[in-house]
Amino acid sequence: MRPRAALRHCRRGLCGGWTPSRHDRTRRAQGRQCPPPDGGVEAPSQRAGGRLERRGARHLFAFRQAAALDPALTAFERYFGGSLSDQATFDRTYETACQRFDGRSDVEIIRADTISGFAQVRDRHGDGAFDFIYVDANHQYEYVLRDLLYYQHLLSADGVMMLNDCCHSQKGMNQNLGVLEAVGNFMKRADFTPIALTSTDMSDLIIAREGSAVAKALDAAIDASDIGFVEVMPQMLPAAHIRVSPAGKTRVSFA
Incomplete structure (x- = not known):
């Protein structure tokens, strides 16, 4: 796993997003968890x-x-x-x-909690249909772990999952985030490994199946880039937390 500072997601919101796999390039599903206090979406x-x-x-x-x-x-x-x-x-x-997204035939908007939304997407597209799943709904431990355990089935063999706010920081503690603990437990139960973690106050994490072609490709791409990073053992991920310097700079620490 490589904490690094330059990988960022392209949208925020309490949502679960799916991007179509090579088997269904013309379709895209966007699941939204909207009931309070969990929901909201910015597309x-x-x-x-x-x-x-x-x-x-x-x-x-x-x-x-x-x-x-x-x-x-x-x-x-x-x-x-x-x-x-x-x-x-x-x-x-x-x-x-x-x-x-009005008038876009390649976008579905599903207004439901993540488990009801999972059932709808699975019925429409089947298992392994998506190359990218973005997990960003309820951030409490039990809900994040449940979402990971369910949505892994929709991911293709060479797909990746991305989680938002996967960190221990002061802002995160104020929200009672349980993302980091949930993903640590999930990786003990499933064959997933962390690929990259941003060195930001609300860290983003990319995970993929161990030994998958996409995991190797992402490693190779990052190695060939000019992004600065530090490589650590995957087992250290649950110990990650954010330190903020007096100047306001953030960094990931495992100490």
């Missing part, structure tokens, strides 16, 4: 007419601006544009996602 913008179109973005941004001025909200709630105990917060983000 990438849609390109239309040769320009980047951001339908719905201003609508959500206006609520975020208003939420930023509300002293009763936590920083986490201000990020989502409202109270996490208010269903309207999640309704707005869901509506924004629907607007951005």
Whole structure:
């Protein structure tokens, strides 16, 4: 496993995302966990007419601006544009996602908890249908472990899974994150190994099946890049935590 500073995910939100495998290149499923207090989604913008179109973005941004001025909200709630105990917060983000992907035949939006969503995706696409699964729903230990145990079945033999907020940091502890513990337990039960961990305050982790072609390819790609990294034994992953310097710089520590 190689903690490194330059690998970043391309979208955030409490969601589970699936990218189609080589068997189904024209389809994509996006699962969303929306019920409070777990949910919300921020989807990438849609390109239309040769320009980047951001339908719905201003609508959500206006609520975020208003939420930023509300002293009763936590920083986490201000990020989502409202109270996490208010269903309207999640309704707005869901509506924004629907607007951005309106008219896209290659995108499915599933509004459900992750287990109900898993059943729907499995019924439609079958096991091993996806090359990439992004796990970013409820961050508490039991829920993350459950999602990993279920969604591994949808991953192709050479697919990868990515987890958000896989770290011990002050911000993470404030949210009672259990992602790091869950993935450590999961790798004891399944044939997965960590590939890369970002050296950031809310770390992202990439895992893949041990000995898979994609794991070897990712290692080779990183070795050939100019990304600085430190290689450690996979067994050290559960000990990872974030240290922040007085200057505000973050780094992963195993001490």
